[in-house]
Amino acid sequence: MESSNDGSVGSSFCMLELGFYGDHFKYFFITNGKRFLVEIKASDLAGPGGILEEFRRFTTDLDDPDLFNQFEEWVIGSLHDYLISVAPAPRSRARQPITLLAYFTPQTYALKLKNKAGKLHVAQYTYEPSIHGDPSPRAKVVNGIHDAKTSPNIHGCILRSMLADLPRFLASEIEGVDDNLRDQDMSDMPRKVRRIGTSKNLFFKGAFKGHGYLREIQMLSRIEHALEATILTSRLAGVVMWDDDKDGSLMGLLIEYIEGQTLYEYLYEEKCKGRNISQSIKLKWAAQIESSLRHLHAHNIVWGDVKPENVMINSNNDAVIIDFGGGYTPAFVPRELRETVQGDLLGFDRLKTKWD
Incomplete structure (x- = not known):
């Protein structure tokens, strides 16, 4: 984003964690180098103005991308003035690299949203990681x-x-x-x-x-x-x-680090450009993945979550298996075969249909 006329650069935002416990929501995010925990309780939103009803409408199904986006916009919108005051967009400057330690230990603000005379009110309180949780990986x-x-x-x-x-x-x-x-x-x-x-x-x-x-x-x-x-x-x-x-x-x-893009990204780009992948490339990738799987399975190593997002097409146009964190994606591996050799093989067969 280009710098604005006042010399500031575009705001940045990243959701870190969203937890919901009945009618109690905890939402962590980072914006402009500051971290925020927003707690939302249905009991704090009761009162005039229809705030509680609006909140419940957003949260009926947060797996729905549209409703989730509306929920995020509702939360961030309610904090707009507060965020500008404590985490304004930075002024134009030479950007400095950030260490992992600095990224995961930012200044953190704990907030609650409450209904005050029919309007959303932002209340700040002291953040205690041992009490309120910490979204950092540890x-x-x-x-x-x-x-x-x-x-x-x-x-x-x-x-x-x-x-x-x-x-x-x-x-x-x-x-x-x-x-x-x-x-x-x-x-x-x-x-x-x-x-x-x-x-x-x-x-x-x-x-x-x-x-x-x-x-x-x-x-x-x-x-x-x-x-x-x-x-x-x-x-x-x-x-x-x-x-x-x-x-x-x-x-x-x-x-x-593997320079390149995932198979998912590659296939999406080719589709957008109206192009088909050549037969020789399909055969090459299939042979490479099959060879890698054969060697993995011979040493009792199971890939796990087979899907296009977990194959990298590197700078040499080779297919590289990535992400051994496990799990399964139903479109490729059924739950009963998760993290098994059979699951890998079935997932690979289904994977090949994506570039046919």
């Missing part, structure tokens, strides 16, 4: 199963032995690669990163609960030990640790 590193069982969040634990052979980097050592990002994307979580003082690009994947980072570490570690470098899969480059925890907490993984 997995406690423990020595064994006993330590995991005594942890307040057993599902956010990772055994120290899993990290034993992996290069470790502090979050303050890893910075995002700007790569001419648009101003409105500057609040997005850094994905393309590098170690400060180096030029090698890496891909960062955060240790978010429920995002398969434990499985990804296991699978990628096994790939490093069992498979040749020529096999076309993503490769683990190390892990990122939080600076502020003497016992060690995992922030995320570093994966070798």
